[in-house]
Amino acid sequence: MTLFSRAVTVKVVSTLLCSSLAACGGGAATDAATAASSVSNIGVPVAAATAPAADNGGAATPAPAQIAPTASASLPVAQSLPSAVSAPVASSAIPSVPSSVSPPEPAPVSPSVVSSTSPSVASPVSPAVAPSTSPSVATSTSPSVVPPTTPAAAQSTPSAARDDVFGTYLRPYAADSLWNSRPLNPVFGTFVIPKSSYFPTVASGAYSTGVFLASATDAPMTIVGPGSTATNTVGVADPDSGTNRVITLPRWPAAVLPASGTDGHADIVDPITNIVHSFWQLKQKDGRWTAAMYSWSRLGGTGWGDPSHYYQGARAVGIPASAGLIRKHEIKDGLAAYPHALAMSLTFNGLANGASHPAYVFPATAADNSASANTGAIPQGSLLMLPPNFDSSAIVNPDLRKIVETLKLYGAYVVDRNTGTPFVIYVENEADFNLMPKGWDNTIADQLDKIRAGLRQVTSAQAWVNGKGDMMYARNAPQQNMNIVSMRGGWYRQSGTGTAAYDPITQQFSFGATTTKTVYVNANNTGLTPVKWAKPQAGTYVNFTVRATGGARLRLQVKSGNTFSHDTWDLVDGKSVRILWPANASIVLIASSGTNGPSSVNATLVPTS
Numbered sequence: 001m002t003l004f005s006r007a008v009t010v011k012v013v014s015t016l017l018c019s020s021l022a023a024c025g026g027g028a029a030t031d032a033a034t035a036a037s038s039v040s041n042i043g044v045p046v047a048a049a050t051a052p053a054a055d056n057g058g059a060a061t062p063a064p065a066q067i068a069p070t071a072s073a074s075l076p077v078a079q080s081l082p083s084a085v086s087a088p089v090a091s092s093a094i095p096s097v098p099s100s101v102s103p104p105e106p107a108p109v110s111p112s113v114v115s116s117t118s119p120s121v122a123s124p125v126s127p128a129v130a131p132s133t134s135p136s137v138a139t140s141t142s143p144s145v146v147p148p149t150t151p152a153a154a155q156s157t158p159s160a161a162r163d164d165v166f167g168t169y170l171r172p173y174a175a176d177s178l179w180n181s182r183p184l185n186p187v188f189g190t191f192v193i194p195k196s197s198y199f200p201t202v203a204s205g206a207y208s209t210g211v212f213l214a215s216a217t218d219a220p221m222t223i224v225g226p227g228s229t230a231t232n233t234v235g236v237a238d239p240d241s242g243t244n245r246v247i248t249l250p251r252w253p254a255a256v257l258p259a260s261g262t263d264g265h266a267d268i269v270d271p272i273t274n275i276v277h278s279f280w281q282l283k284q285k286d287g288r289w290t291a292a293m294y295s296w297s298r299l300g301g302t303g304w305g306d307p308s309h310y311y312q313g314a315r316a317v318g319i320p321a322s323a324g325l326i327r328k329h330e331i332k333d334g335l336a337a338y339p340h341a342l343a344m345s346l347t348f349n350g351l352a353n354g355a356s357h358p359a360y361v362f363p364a365t366a367a368d369n370s371a372s373a374n375t376g377a378i379p380q381g382s383l384l385m386l387p388p389n390f391d392s393s394a395i396v397n398p399d400l401r402k403i404v405e406t407l408k409l410y411g412a413y414v415v416d417r418n419t420g421t422p423f424v425i426y427v428e429n430e431a432d433f434n435l436m437p438k439g440w441d442n443t444i445a446d447q448l449d450k451i452r453a454g455l456r457q458v459t460s461a462q463a464w465v466n467g468k469g470d471m472m473y474a475r476n477a478p479q480q481n482m483n484i485v486s487m488r489g490g491w492y493r494q495s496g497t498g499t500a501a502y503d504p505i506t507q508q509f510s511f512g513a514t515t516t517k518t519v520y521v522n523a524n525n526t527g528l529t530p531v532k533w534a535k536p537q538a539g540t541y542v543n544f545t546v547r548a549t550g551g552a553r554l555r556l557q558v559k560s561g562n563t564f565s566h567d568t569w570d571l572v573d574g575k576s577v578r579i580l581w582p583a584n585a586s587i588v589l590i591a592s593s594g595t596n597g598p599s600s601v602n603a604t605l606v607p608t609s
Contacts, residue, residue: 164467164468166180166300166467167274167299167300167301168271168299169211169213169269169271169299170327170329171339171340172269172276172299172303172322172323173299173300173301173302173303173323174300174301174302174467175466175467175468175470176466176467176470176472177301177302177303177304177467178302178303178304178341178363178383178413179302179303179323179324179340179341179413180339180340180341180466180467181341181410181464181465181466181467181472182341182409182410182411182464182465183383183385183411183458183461183462183463183464184461184462184463184464184465184471185461185462185463186383186385186411186458186460186461186462187458187459187460187461188385188387188456188457188458188459189377189456189457189458189459190456191376191377191378191456191457192453192455192456193346193350193376193378193384193422193423193452193453193455194349194350194376194422195422195449195452196347196349196350196420196421196422197420197421198420198421198422199421199422199445199448199449200421200422200423200424200448200449200451200452201421201423201424201425201435201448202326202399202400202403202424202425202427202433202435202448203424203425203426203427203433203434203435204426204427204428204429204430204431204433205259205261205429206259206260206261207259207261207263207265208259208265208321208325208426208427208428208429209259209265209266209267209321209322209325209426209428209429210256210257210258210259210265210266210267210428210429210430211267211269211322211325211327211428212253212255212256212257212266212267212268212269213253213268213269213271214249214251214252214253214268214269214270214271214272215251215253216251216272218251218252218253218254219251219252220248220249220250220251220252221248221249221252221289222246222247222248222288222289223236223246223247223248223249223279223282223289223290223291223294224236224246224288224289224290225237225244225246225290225291225292226281226285226290226291226292228288228290233246235247236290236291236292236293236294237292237293237294238293238294238295238504239293239295239311240295240309240310240311240486240488240504241488241489241502241504242488242489242490242526243489247291247294249268249270249277250270250272250273251270251272252268253268256268256282257429258279258282258283259429262281263280263281263314264279264280264281264282264283264291265278265279265280265282265314265321266279266282266321267279267313267314267320267321267322269299269322271299274298274299274300275296275297275298275299276296276297276298276299276313276320276322277294277296278294278295278296278297278312278313278314278320278321278322279291279293279294279314280292280293280294280314281293293314295311295312295313295314295318296312297312297313297319297320302363303319303320303323303324304317304318304319304323304363304364304365305317305318305319305364305365305366305531306365306482306483307365307482307483307484307529307531307534308482308483308484308485308486308507308529308604309486309507310365310366310529310530310531311365311366315343315415315416316366316367316368316380316415316416316417317360317364317365317366317367317380317381317413317414317415317416318364318365318366319415321426322428323343323415324340324341324342324343324344324412324413324415324426325343325426325427325428326338326342326425326426326427326428326431326433327428327431328428328430328431328432331399331427331431331432331433332432335402336402336405337402337405337406337408337409337410338402338403338406338410339410339467340410340467341383341406341410341411341412341413342403342406342407342410342411342412342413342425342426343412343413343415343416343425343426344384344412344413344414344415344416344423344424344425344426345414345415345416345417345418345421345423345424345426346376346378346414346417346418346422346423347417347418347419347420347421347422348373348374348375348376348417348419349374349375349376350374350376350377350378350422350423351368351371351374351376351378351379351380351414351417352371352374352376352377352378352379352380353371353372353373353374353375353376354367354371354372354374355372356377357377357378357379358379358532358533359371359374359379359380360379360380360381361379361380361381361382361533362381362533363381363413364379364380364381364415365531365534366531367379367380367381368380368416368417374417378414378457379414380414380415380416380417381413381414381415382413382414382457382458383411383412383413383414383457383458384407384411384412384413384414384423384455384456384457384458385407385408385410385411385412385455385456385458386404386407386408386411386451386454386455386456387408387454387456388408390404390408390454392404392405392408394447395447397435397444397447399433399435400435400444400447400448403425403451404451407451407455411458412425422449422452423451423452423455435448481606482534482606482607483604483605483606484528484529484531484534484535484536484542484605484606484607485527485528485529485544485587485589485603485604485605486507486526486527486529487502487507487508487509487522487527487589487591487601487602487603488502488504488526488527489502489522489524489526489527490522490523490524490525490526490527491509491520491521491522491591492520492521492522493518493519493520494519494520494521494590495517495518495519496514496516496517496518496519496593497514497516497518498511498512498513498514498516498518498593499511499512499518500512500518500520500591500593503600506600506602507602508600508601508602509591509600509601509602510598510599510600511550511552511591511593511594511598511599511600512598513597513598514593514594514595515595515596516595517592517593517595518592518593519590519591519592519593520590520591521588521589521590521591522588522589522590522591523588525586525587525588527587527589528585528586528587528605535585536581536585536607537581538581538582538583538584538585539580539581540580540581540607541578541579541580541581541607541608541609542578542579542581542605542606542607542608543576543577543578543579543604543605543606543608544556544568544571544576544577544578544579544603544604544605545574545575545576545603545604545606546571546572546573546574546575546576546601546602546603547573547574547601547602547603547604548571548572548573548599548600548601548602549573549594549598549599549600550593550594550596550597550598550599550600551572551593551594551595551596551599552573552591552592552593552594552599552600552601553570553571553572553591553592553601554570554571554589554590554591554592554601554602554603555567555568555569555570555571555589555590555591555592556568556571556577556579556587556588556589556590556603556605557587557588557589557590558579558581558582558585558586558587559582559585559586559587559588560582560583560584560585561584565580565582565585566579566580566582570590570592578608581607587605589603
């Protein structure tokens, strides 16, 4: 069986949506600074020659003009770890992950195969430093603290999936998340997903994921990195902070079972903290849980990364592996369509390569780090739909008909890459879902191929309707009101004796208690977002606003090439400065502690008119 290949691409979707999804495109996903994440491999391979798919004449055509080619861009890295308490570990480089994995033995009846390339996680690098495919990751020095939150409502009643209750285990993310919103009068591109080695599939399996609900009575669990021994503990890769660190979750369900494929996906939902914990290559070894990567997102959030916290899950686009899943409780719920957009992967000949077309677009904030191998025209993060006139009258299988109606109403977001399957739609593991329960079915295979030939990329929409039925008018600038600066990585102490570190849970740079002024500097530009579509254009304005506690101060210096173009000097809590953004911009952050106990700094850098 061929394995799925997936990389990280994630971007947080704002509650107001981009009017032209294609026009919000990001740059190429070929930069080594891209955080790659695991792929879901679903189903069992069956050669296309065994059961030939009907050809609807869908030859590949040039991508829609709305998708403008962009230069190669640095890809985002995994994000912060909110609900986890992380303990510092010895510094170690994030292990390099092979670009392919050995395929498992095929099962006899499943129609298609997906293959996944293991993700490699890289820290953002300074423009002056050559990118590396497996960069060293600094050790985290301060434990993460789980933020106090109100428990999510209606976590265990199936009715929550139908009610206006969002941000729960049964119905994740906000009502105005793109996952829970649908476009009105969408405009479609012309590119047709090509055929490949296998037929399309909708399935769970070794390369999908389970979704496990934590409870207040669950005990905590510590997760270490691969290669840990009794005498040497290695941390789990955290791309947001650029560190390897031991992760301790406050609640660990006893039923956690990673997907059996090499990607080892598992998502854990904690309703106490309202956090989705997403793991890649999770497994038990020598009595301990290990994982190659961990990231988190908020259960009531958008379900996508945002420019500052751009890696929030184990998918290639930086989202949880559970986002967009067909869930167990939804399969026989009596509805004609699933009440959200679906998650889909394409293979190499369908995806864009980051040169002729962007490798990822809004709302994605990352893509596979080997996107240059792609030969298609669809960027990761794209919404694919079936046009309203798609003829579904011949589809008698109720499970497939429900998929079709969902693709006509909500569509599916491209969140990953696979090997050899035109498209894969993901189903939660252990779900009772099988389009071919009696073995290979030529009729189902033919209908899946017709769906392939009918799917089109949404390039724009008149407006959007959120999960509560309210209209949300589109907007042309998805980066507006989105923070593009982070306090992550690269800090060194310039003066004083105090200590400080980036806390990925609060996204703050926090100083320990001190009575003398301590100054830290971050001069390697790691704080500026690597998300191509989110970066401000030269000649436009941004607002820099400081949030500080305990008397701390923060200073921003903006450079154009090697020349400083702006200096805010030290700003206290609540102070804001408007800056004209230069060409070839990079930044330097300078944080000064308070002198009367603990203190912290954070900031927003927001494009403005």
